Amino acid sequence: MREDPFEERIREAIRSDAFSHDSPPTAERVQLRIQSATRSTRRWRAVWSLVSTAAIVLIAIGALAILRPSNGAPSGSEVAVRTQAPFSDSETPPPCPAGELRGQLVADEVEGVIILEESGLRRAVIWPHGYVARLNAGGLELLDERGQVVAHEGDQIVIGGGESGEGPDPPWLACGRLDVVEASSE
Amino acid sequence: MDRLRAGDTTALDELLGLFGREVKAVAYTIVRNEADADDVAEDTFVTAWLKIASLREPYALRAWLLKITSRLALRRRARQHERTLSAADLSAPGTDQTTAIVDRAALDVALRSLPAGMRAAVALHYVADLTVDEVAQTLGRSRNTVKSQLRRALQHLRESLAEESAATRDAEVVQ
Secondary structure, eight states: OOOOHHHHHHHHHHHHHHHTSOOOOOHHHHHHHHHHHHHHHHHHHHHHHHHHHHHHHHHHHHHHHHHSOGGGOOOOEEEOOOBOOOOOTTOOOOOOOBEEEEEEEEEETTTEEEEEOTTSOEEEEEBOTTOEEEEETTEEEEEOTTSOEEEETTOEEEEEEEEOSSSSSOOEEEEEEEEEEEOOOO | OHHHHTTOHHHHHHHHHHHHHHHHHHHHHHHOSHHHHHHHHHHHHHHHHHHGGGOOOGGGHHHHHHHHHHHHHHHHHHHOOOOOOOHHHHOOTTSOHHHHHHHHHHHHHHHHTSOHHHHHHHIIIIISOOOHHHHHHHHTOOHHHHHHHHHHHHHHHHHHHHHHHHHHHHHHHHO
């Protein structure tokens, strides 16, 4: 379709205006910019390569830390349990009471793990220093200070030690023996 | 094209010779100042040089260059502040300065008042002589959108220039 006269005049005016600035880019200036852009790209590629490598290494370290806890104990999320304070080298730990607590190791929302006694009493335990509980796909596990699994959720166990204080149902201060007398069937 | 891909700088010289003026003219129409138009034009050829491998169809070289120009100019336009007109922006060698300044000043004001996207369509259609379909493809818009933009741009220019012309006549009568 033919343009109307006004459109033709506008086209001429716009073109005249646009092409009147007759200083097109020179090869020299464009080549200078290309060199600068290439140097900048190389620098950014080197930085990016370094950053991405560092990120991959950090992610790998983090993944290993999560998946492989100390001493090769099974992976899982840690469950907070009460433990005794450590003794310094100069301190002599008190003798372990001769008491025994028997019951089933079960998970507890507040204490992490407790002992369910035959009477039905849920006894909180203050575990030896370094003990942790971990929750895996297979359930709760109790690990000693060396990271060894010493009992599983549902196991019938015997713990040495004694009650930690006065009053009804004081927590059990665990020390000495910890034996699984009947493993959980699950 | 093969020489460009091979990094032959004489091919770059030829490219500048073929398309340099047109790229600069389109850039200027969009950004409306000399310095930014120079930057956009140079950046267009730098981008083309660095990314020539991505151009699959050699016959689309001109359209590709204009696409780069429009994109860079619109980006620059989005960042720039409007500058006041300078004599250098207005002077047109070989023409009557007084008449040229009045007409060109009015045209400049009218073009500056267009939204950036509309200005890009005007630049590609009237400066680079692209068809409506080619403009649509270059800017990544539909044919109908481009037609509408050009129609509205033309209407706006008509009204702006008519107003400016009336104002000039009134000023002359007063004098």
